[in-house]
Amino acid sequence: MKRIIITEFMDEAAVAQLRAAHDVTYDPKLVDDGARLHAEAAGADAIIVRNRTQVRGELLVSLARCQVVGRLGVGLDNIDVAACEARGMRVIPATGANALSVAEYVIAAAMLLLRGAYRSTDAVASGGWPRNALSNGRELGGKTLGLAGFGSIGQFTSRLARALGMEVVAYDAMLGPNDPVFAAAGVACVGLDDLVARADVVSLHVPLVDSTRNLFGAERIGAMKAGAVLINTARGGIVDERAVAGALRSGRLGGAALDVFDVEPLPAQPHFEGCPNLLLTPHVAGVTRESNERVSSLVTAKVLEALR
Known part of the structure; x- marks a missing residue:
């Protein structure tokens, strides 16, 4: 024994x-x-x-x-x-x-952040009717999902996204552009800069190594499509959290979902307080x-x- x-x-x-x-x-x-x-x-x-x-x-x-x-x-x-x-x-x-769990989290977060209408419960319950303010949300169908990392979780996410009518592009430093996994998934292989410029939703699925630390800092976030959504379910050190907060406040980012953080459990972060269209969860994307x-x-x- x-x-x-x-x-x-x-x-x-x-x-x-x-x-x-x-x-x-x-x-x-x-x-x-x-x-x-x-x-x-x-x-x-x-x-x-x-x-x-x-x-x-x-x-x-x-x-x-x-x-x-x-x-x-x-x-x-x-x-x-x-x-x-x-x-x-x-x-x-x-x-x-846990690939399905993470993939569903990504799709759900993208829908929530693009639509922007799911936080009206308190207003409606208290007699408010913010219909006009919440009538400019965006649909997921027809949008482009950019997957930075195309391992098992990225591939699962692409299947769900394509089933909902999204175009999917992916970048993976470990896979060649002609790797058959892209064609099999119906996904275009692109460079990271191209992905960032094209995607309405960028979802991160890369490991935290020296080359990916702060991969999405202020400069790369600034290069994203105006109003795009950033989702990180990979590792916290890949994203500059203060840069995300700044891009949300400036309106450059249309939304962000962060499930992982550079320090966990996350201590109080004043730069996140009052950020618009921000979803923070405690490293649970892969846990159902x-x-x-x-x-x-x-x-x-x-x-x-x-x-x-």
């Missing part, structure tokens, strides 16, 4: 499956108790994390006997993959398991009841296999 620690929330059925085979410590708050986390890590044969647990540095040293790192998600910027592999630790992300079940089930199966 091996020892498994789970540092953040996981589907209970998957936890029970792990417990049926091994000794499991499951505490969704373990990530916030550094001393206990390191003590538990010392005896762990496997660790399962989400995005907040930093599997690097001191924690990695504590994981002296660990064989496998299960990631309940797809981003790996919180895990020193090279160092893990050098220690013989297998890193297992839940590739593809269904996706949590899929992600947890996939990681559980692979961790159990790795520990055999």
Whole structure:
């Protein structure tokens, strides 16, 4: 019997499956108790994390006997993959398991921000009737969606968008312009500058690495189509948050949805207060009841296999 620690929330059925085979410590708050986390890590044969647990540095040293790192998600910027592999630790992300959840978030956010009519409940309930003010919203159909990153989540998003009548263009630094994935999806491969200039909605699906940090700063946001919408469900460091706030206030951006931030949990940010057409959510685009079940089930199966 091996020892498994789970540092953040996981589907209970998957936890029970792990417990049926091994000794499991499951505490969704373990990530916030550094001393206990390191003590538990010392005896762990496997660790399962989400995005907040930093599997690097001191924690990695504590994981002296660990064989496998299960990631309940797809981003790996919180895990020193090279160092893990050098220690013989297998890193297992839940590739593809939350793609639908993120794709639906992107489409829903785009609809909300383009239409601009879904925040009138308080006004209408209190006797107001802001019909004229809310009659200039925009339809999603016929608009261009630009996907910066065309992996599994970008591809899923393109399917939903095209089904709703959007034209889709995509950029991916890891794929050649003639890669068959673009033709198969009915998506035009373009350069990033072209994408930014053409898209009514820009959605980000790239990893956070040195080359993508502040990829969307003030200059690139300023090059976006006037009134366009920016959606970031990838990683916070890809976007300059102050530049987004400034572009919303100036009217250059027509809307923005940010689900991820450079610092999480996000401390109070005065520059966001009173920003028009801004949607902020706490890193939940990939987390639904269904996706949590899929992600947890996939990681559980692979961790159990790795520990055999």
